[in-house]
Amino acid sequence: MRTVSWLPDSRSLRGLGVALNKKGVHVILYDIRKPVHEVPMGMTFVEGDIRCLAELEKVLAGVSCVFHSASYGMSGREQLNRCLIEDVNLKGTANVIQACIRQGIPRLVYTSTYNVVFGGQVIENGDESLPYLPLHHYLDHYSRTKALAEMKVLEANNTKFEGQDGVLRTCAVRPAGIYGPGEQRHLPRVVSFLENGLFKFVYGDPSSLIEFVHVDNLISAHILASEALKEEKDHVAAGQSYFISDSRPVNNFEFFRPLVEGLGYTVPTLRLPLSLVYFFAFFTEIVYSLVSGFYNFQPFLTCNEVYKLGVTHYFSMEKAKKELGYQAQPYSLQEAVEWLKHIGHVRKESENSQKNRIWNIIFVVLLAVVFLAWLLQQSLLIPTVSPLHYFKLLYRFC
Secondary structure, eight states: OOEEEEEOSTTTTHHHHHHHHHTTOEEEEEESSOOSSOOOTTEEEEEOOTTOHHHHHHHTTTOSEEEEOOOOOSSGGGGGOHHHHHIIIIIIHHHHHHHHHHHTOOEEEEEOOGGGSOSSOOEEEEOTTSOOOOGGGSSSHHHHHHHHHHHHHHHTTTEEOSSSSOEEEEEEEEEOEEESTTOOSHHHHHHHHHHTTOOOOEESOTTOOBOEEEHHHHHHHHHHHHHTTSGGGTTTTTTEEEEEOOSOOBOHHHHTHHHHHHTTOOOOOOEEOHHHHHHHHHHHHHHHHHHTTTOOOOOSOOHHHHHHHHSOEEEOOHHIIIIIOOOOOOOOTHHHHHHHHHTTOOOOTTTTHHHHHHHHHHHHHHHHHHHHHHHHHHHTOSSSOOHHHHHHHHHHHO
């Protein structure tokens, strides 16, 4: 019986531990939060923080493979907490690597992200040969630190163990946006927008395409990657990265249409320019940086989210198919819709009607203000770069 340590990112990949457990693997779940559901027999939960190297080394003793999917700052206001993002994504990952080397753990699979090569540019059928971006080109600190962390993980491949024979083999799995029943990051945010009457518009080119990955496909990719680090697979995945998705590029708002309509809501017909929405998100980030010390509100959208949802970027799965044997299985949002209905997220005609009217008024006022500011910004282009651009650079890197 092998022992695997799973360092999760909330509950998005909780099924990975269950899938491994069903294969007869003893799984150690190491997380800062206790699982919501009871841990199955054959799995052990240890509460802890990857930022503490001593704790990490202790729990990883005797482990044969580590799945490191813990991170911070993927969406919402978390993206604006630079200190915690660095602490978890950089220091935490460095600790995981160090613990693997000291404890003689032969395999490390790192959960990365599409963001390590995406900075708002159009990417059509990209592959793993795409380079990392210059650090100042990343849209947010989460993406920047995930790229740096992935570099560290892949550079650690073939590192000799301390005080014993053998080397560490590493690889990185780069997933698209994750969805599926029980997913706790993207779907709840969409549902909260719907229930609070905040889903008032769509934006960007309706032909723009992005990708998503069902959690079961992502689990399969992680397991295949871990197997491909073994000697019997000629360590084919060692030092490599792999894009993982459902292999089905789709417009973001069309992808979520079954969810929106399945819960009893309507997809808005108002379509705004991407640049206007980006301007609004940037303005929101400025406001957040000024008031978060005494009012820690949830931004409607961040700059990174605007581009991630509205700019075409999708990738080839050929490398994952060839080297890992990955085959994306067909899934839809229907499972997630039924799950959300089951836990009570269905629109009620009388629900929050007064709140929605208030939000309608606030939305119209804000839209008018931002639109006027956007028009002013557009008129200040001299000749191709506006003063706002320089302020944006100053804000991001000071």
